[in-house]
Amino acid sequence: MLEDIQIAEYLQLIIERIENNLFVWSNLIELVIFISMIAAAYFLSKILYKHVDELLDKIKALKQRKKTRIIDQLLFPLILMILIGVYYVTALAFSLPVVIISIFGNLVSAWLVVKTITLFFPRNKMFRFLSALIWIIAALRILNIYQETINFLDSLAFNSGNLRISLLLIMKAVIIFSILFWLAGKISRLVTGRIDKSDDLTPSVKVLLNKIAKFLIFTSAILFTLSAVGIDLSAFAFLGGAIGVGLGFGLQKIVSNFISGIIILADKSIKPGDVVEIGNVYGWVKKLDTRFVSVVTRSGKEFLIPNEDFITKEVINWSYSDELVRVDAEVGVSYNSDLRLVQELMMKAIEEKDRILSKPEPNVLLMGFGDNSVNFEIRFWISDPRNGIQNIRSQVLLSIWDHFKENEIEIPFPQRDYHLKSLPDDLTKYLNKTKTMEKKEVKGEDKKEREDSKEN
Structure with a gap:
């Protein structure tokens, strides 16, 4: 249950502080003085703008855009803020009222801090969060109710076992975690950027180090937050054991993929940019993640293949040791063809393609004499398997087709001879009957021709 909450007393305290400290005639005079200070600061900023600009020009490290900001x-x-400070010192020397000036001095101080933050951090959610936090703290201190507010928030609490959870504890945890998580993101990007720029590390080692760095940085942020709000970390020992049991039963695949990802990074069998073929997927590795490998195909499809498959299944890495890939294609020609001319035309078709390398040299080999054709095999090398293998093979075969057509070289169709040893009885009788009728017709035509010759 919530502890005793004295909300009415807290609100009454705020009202009394406002009435006693703000609604006084001397404070209205201070308000007029402060407005005069604003006008004076505005005109002085216009007058001093050029001089400050010339002063900042002497700092070579600052860019013009940063100077302007x-x-x-x-x-x-x-x-x-300087004018307020001058008045404050003067007021103390001559016993002048400083209540309103002190309030506005705190507000201007908070404003100056927020403006300074904007010079180094973009206007994102964290900036708005820090700005709001600074303004709230400044307002509470101005009203001189900062400690009372802390006590009030701490009174809104409930007990869970031996742990007392208050609204103040929750707010502290959220604030600290938000700041630390934001800082962890900044540090993580800085560390990963340094790792990625290193020329001494291979791509797979870079990915492994980036993942380890991110895990350590964000885990440290979480643990530091729990420790900062007073939570005993030893209480998580039991939770760690429960998580271990859960990993052993319900998260086997996730753990397997995570360990497989570490193995892939450690043995450098797969790295970003490699051209791989696994199952029916052919493409290049775009990203290595803790659970999967992102493979992008020539058609633009992105397959997220579990890391475990790259350990347990057969994988073809076309660029494991180097980018050189040999492409083979079979071609058959008629037995009536000039085989040496065929070789020349096939070599010509290969040499016309820019993607095909001259070193190692391409080759055209006569592989054998088949049942229906003389079989050749063309072999050539490429160094950019990412751009596709089947497409360059198709281009070469199409070029060979054009050259063969120009030189009247035939690519034969398969031929088969069938010899029938026996036929069904009905079919045999039908064929014999047809043959007998054909003989009678022939005899009748011959007799008619002899009769016609006698009459003539």
Whole structure:
């Protein structure tokens, strides 16, 4: 259950502080003075703009865009803060009221801090979160109710076993985790960027180091957050054992793919950019993840293949040791063809293609005399299997077809001779009957021709 909450007393305290500290005539005079300070700071910023710009030009490390942002964002609040400081010192010397000026001094200080943050961090969600946090803390300190607010938030709590969970604890955890998670992301990108720029590491080692670095950085952020809010990390020992049991039963595939991914990275059998063939998938490796390997095909499809398949199944890595790939194609020609001319035409078709390498040299081999054709095999090498293998084979075969057609070289069809040893009785009788009728017709035609010759 929630502890005793005195919300009415807390709100009454805020109202009293506002009435006692703000709604006083002397404070209205300070408000007029502060408005005058704003006007003075505005005109001074316009006058000093050029001089500050010339001063920043002497700093060679600053780019012109950064200099402009510094002047535009910081010059006015900085001058205003200086004027407030001068008034505050004067007020203390002559016993002048400083209540309103102190309030606005805290607000301007928070504004100046937020403006400074914007110079180094983009306007994203974290920037808005930090800005709101700074303004809220500044407002609480101005009203002199910061500690009372902390106590109030801590009173909104409930117990779970030996752990007391309050609204203050939850807010502290969210704030610390958000800041640490954001910093972890920045550090992670910085570390991975340094690793990726290293020329001494292979692509697979870079991927492995990046994954280890990310895991350690973000795990450290989580553990530090739990420790910062006062949670005993030894309480997670039992949870770790339960997770181990769960991994052994329900998460076997996930663990298997994770371990397989580490093995792939360690033995460097697959790395980003490799051209691989696994099952019916042919393409190049785009990304190695903790659970899968991303393979992009020539048609633009991206297959997410589990890491385990690259360990347990047969994989063809066309670029494992180098990018050289030999492409073979079979061609058959008629026995009436000039075989030496056939070789010349096939070599010519190979030499016309830019993707085919001259070293190692392409070759055309006569492989044998088949039942219906003389069989040749063409062999050539390419160094860019990522651009496709079947397409270059198709181009070569199409070019051979054109050359053969121009030189009247025939690519024969399969031929078969059938010898019938016996026929069904009905079919035999029918054929004999047909043969007898044909003989009678022939005899009748011969008799008619003899009679016609006698009459003539």
